[in-house]
Every structure is written in structure tokens, then in C-alpha cells.
Amino acid sequence: MPDIPNGLDRYAHICGWGTAVPNNILTNAELSKMVDTTDEWIMNRTGIKQRYIANDKETTASLGVKAAKSALDTANISPNDLDLIIVATSTPEHHFPSTASLIQDKLGASKAGAFDMGAACTGFVYALTVASQIIQSGSMNTVLIIGSETLSKIVNWEDRSTCVLFGDGAGAFVLQGSKVPGGVLTSVLRSDGSGGDLLKVPAGGSAMPACYDSLRDNLHTITMNGREVFRFATRVMADACREVVSEAGMTLDDIDFIVPHQANVRIIEAAARNLDLPLDMFIMNIDKYGNTSAASIPLALCEAVSDNRIKPYNNLIFVAFGGGLTWGATLVTWDVTKTTSQNQVWHKLRRQALYRVARIRSAIRRGTRTIEGALWGEEEVADK
Numbered sequence: 001m002p003d004i005p006n007g008l009d010r011y012a013h014i015c016g017w018g019t020a021v022p023n024n025i026l027t028n029a030e031l032s033k034m035v036d037t038t039d040e041w042i043m044n045r046t047g048i049k050q051r052y053i054a055n056d057k058e059t060t061a062s063l064g065v066k067a068a069k070s071a072l073d074t075a076n077i078s079p080n081d082l083d084l085i086i087v088a089t090s091t092p093e094h095h096f097p098s099t100a101s102l103i104q105d106k107l108g109a110s111k112a113g114a115f116d117m118g119a120a121c122t123g124f125v126y127a128l129t130v131a132s133q134i135i136q137s138g139s140m141n142t143v144l145i146i147g148s149e150t151l152s153k154i155v156n157w158e159d160r161s162t163c164v165l166f167g168d169g170a171g172a173f174v175l176q177g178s179k180v181p182g183g184v185l186t187s188v189l190r191s192d193g194s195g196g197d198l199l200k201v202p203a204g205g206s207a208m209p210a211c212y213d214s215l216r217d218n219l220h221t222i223t224m225n226g227r228e229v230f231r232f233a234t235r236v237m238a239d240a241c242r243e244v245v246s247e248a249g250m251t252l253d254d255i256d257f258i259v260p261h262q263a264n265v266r267i268i269e270a271a272a273r274n275l276d277l278p279l280d281m282f283i284m285n286i287d288k289y290g291n292t293s294a295a296s297i298p299l300a301l302c303e304a305v306s307d308n309r310i311k312p313y314n315n316l317i318f319v320a321f322g323g324g325l326t327w328g329a330t331l332v333t334w335d336v337t338k339t340t341s342q343n344q345v346w347h348k349l350r351r352q353a354l355y356r357v358a359r360i361r362s363a364i365r366r367g368t369r370t371i372e373g374a375l376w377g378e379e380e381v382a383d384k
């Protein structure tokens with residue numbers, strides 16, 4: 001990738017992509033033994049057949065790290081090249097530290113800043129927009145964005161109207177600056193907080209800190225008005241697609257594929273009807289993953305790329321909606337700058353060595369901090 005002078009006709013290209021899912025699959029048949037539902041109801045109303053569910057050791061950060069390593073492999077770059085890591089998630093490891101910082105440490109991305117982004121299921125579109133604009137502004141050159149979720153940990157497994165919908169997984173993109181036209185062309189981001197109550201996790205934040213009552217009443221899990229969210233989603237998906245092509249000075253005829261947030265096949269079908277586009281323009285894999293929130297768009301995109309459906313120079317719209325309420329769309333000309341490096345094996349070995357070094361460096365830093373604290377901590381406190 002050439003060295004680009006700051007601020008001069010810079011484009012943000014997606015040059016790496018990767019995904020990760022937990023080991024365990026939960027089928028509709030298995031779910032029907034847990035709550036009063038059937039495979040037929042779930043398939044007819046949502047298009048979901050199964051979803052991946054994290055075990056106790058699989059977390060938003062661990063899935064995010066796997067997806068990120070895979071994206072760095074595709075991009076064939078070192079974690080040291082990263083300037084920034086953004087993690088879009090509704091299921092962070094903690095309120096703080098950010099999941100992005102934990103992933104930065106695991107990757108050994110020693111020169112990168114890191115922060116989490118909360119825009120629910122629209123999070124990946126928001127992260128893609130922010131990352132591309134930082135690159136286009138010239139202030140940074142290489143940004144890793146990750147959508148990672150372990151929604152199974154905040155689902156009420158006794159509520160059949162929500163627990164059948166969600167799943168776990170992660171997807172990541174590496175974006176880099178280039179003079180070559182293409183990559184992320186334009187975006188629209190929207191929000192309507194008046195609909196915040198339609199889809200939310202009521203407790204665990206400052207409005208209702210976690211307490212005995214909130215645990216007893218399951219208020220730390222997802223609550224949703226499904227019908228209202230459905231109506232909102234079908235309207236904004238089509239609107240956002242129209243707006244983003246118009247901002248790019250294009251029409252829907254210029255678009256090859258739409259990669260929608262995977263919440264419900266019927267929502268995607270309604271958007272296709274509304275836009276008067278054939279359904280096969282919409283990339284869908286919700287049957288295998290369920291709704292993985294901020295991870296659903298990269299999970300769908302990566303599958304379509306590995307199936308050779310999406311080709312270089314295809315124009316794509318990524319479009320999503322979710323809690324907030326939020327929605328948005330991004331128009332991308334796909335994979336214009338990718339070149340096959342002859343040194344891929346060597347670079348991969350180097351990355352694996354760097355991940356081991358990162359583990360050791362992190363352990364040494366923790367150890368040093370503990371020793372420093374023991375040696376000087378009390379002295380400094382006493383001085384004050």
C-alpha cells in the first residue's frame with residue numbers, strides 16, 4: 001500500500017476481513033425443548049434455523065480477537081501497523097475497560113488507540129463510517145473495526161419472543177488509506193431516541209444500576225416490542241439505501257449487492273419489495289447465525305466473499321438498524337486495491353510470533369506494575 005500524503009484525495013479501502021463464531025450450535029429443535037416454540041414457527045416468522053452460542057470461556061473479546069487475527073491475515077499486515085481499533089458491541093466485556101483495549105493488548109497492537117462504539121445492531125455501520133472518515137481526513141492510515149457480540153449472555157432464556165432471535169459471533173475489517181479511488185464512498189447515519197424503549201436492556205446502567213430486584217425481574221436482559229421494531233426496520237432499511245446511493249451520486253441500478261443487518265428474513269424481503277430489487281441482490285445467512293447484532297454484516301459479507309459471490313469492483317450497500325433507535329447505510333466499492341503478496345507465509349509466521357510476544361509483554365507489564373506498587377506505592381501515598 002503506497003504512503004499517502006495527509007489530506008490529499010484519500011480513500012479508505014477494506015483490505016482485510018475475517019470472522020469467528022463459538023463452537024456450540026443451538027438448533028430450533030433444541031430451543032423448542034427450552035421454551036414453548038417450534039422449528040416451524042421460528043423458520044416461518046424469522047428465517048432462523050440455528051445460532052452459535054458462546055460457552056463460559058468464549059467472550060466478546062475472545063471472539064473479537066479471533067476475527068481480528070483473521071482480518072489481519074487477509075490484509076497481510078502486522079498488528080503493529082494498526083493506528084486505531086474500534087469495537088462495535090452491545091455486549092462488552094465490562095463497562096470499562098473497553099473491549100477494544102482488551103483486544104488491543106491481546107493483538108499486541110502497541111501503536112493503536114482503542115475504543116468501543118455503542119450503536120446496537122447498527123454499530124458496524126457506525127464503526128465503518130467513523131473509521132473511513134478518520135482515514136479520509138488523513139489523521140490515521142490503518143484502522144481495525146470489529147463487530148463482536150455474545151448476546152446469549154444478555155438474553156432472557158425464558159422469553160420465547162426474544163431468545164429465539166439472537167446468536168453470538170464476530171466479524172472484523174481492516175481499512176487502509178490509499179489514493180486509488182474506491183473503498184468506502186459515503187454513509188448515512190441516523191438516530192431516533194424517542195424509540196429507545198422499543199428495544200433495550202433496562203438495568204445495569206446508571207438509570208437502573210444492577211441490584212437484587214433487577215436480577216430477580218430479569219431486567220438485565222433484552223426486552224423488545226417485536227411488532228414495532230419490525231415496522232420501524234422495514235421502513236428505514238429502504239430509506240437508508242435510497243439516501244446513501246443518492247448521496248454518492250448513484251442510483252440503485254449501480255448497486256451489485258446489499259448486505260443487510262440479519263435480523264429477520266421477512267424484514268429483508270419487505271425492504272427488497274419496497275426498493276423494487278430482486279431478493280438475490282440481498283446477502284443473507286441469518287438461517288445459520290440468527291441475529292448477531294453488530295457482527296451480522298461482516299459475518300454475511302465474509303461468507304459471500306468466500307463463496308465468490310462478491311467480486312472486486314462490485315458496489316455494495318451495508319445497511320443496518322437497531323436499538324437506539326439507530327439506523328444507517330454505507331456504500332462501498334469492494335476490494336479494489338488487493339494484491340497478492342509473495343511473502344504471505346513469512347508475514348503470517350511473523351504475526352504469530354508477535355501475538356506470543358504480546359502475551360509475554362502484557363504479563364511483564366502486569367508484573368512490573370505489581371512490583372512497582374509494592375515498592376513505591378505506599379511511599380508515594382505517604383508523601384502526599
Ligand code: COA
Nearest residue numbers: 037038041045121160161164226227229230263264321322
Ligand atoms: N414461538 C411460538 N410462538 C411465539 C413465539 C415463539 N418463539 N414468540 C411469540 N410467539 C407468539 C406470540 O405470543 C403471539 O401469540 P398470540 O397471537 O397468541 O398472542 C404470536 O406468536 C404472534 O406474535 P407476534 O409478536 O405478533 O409475532 P410476529 O409475527 O410479529 O413475529 C418477531 C415476532 C419477533 C419475529 C417479529 O416481530 C420481529 O422479527 N420483529 C423485529 C425484531 C427484531 O428484528 N429485533 C432486533 C432488531 S435489531
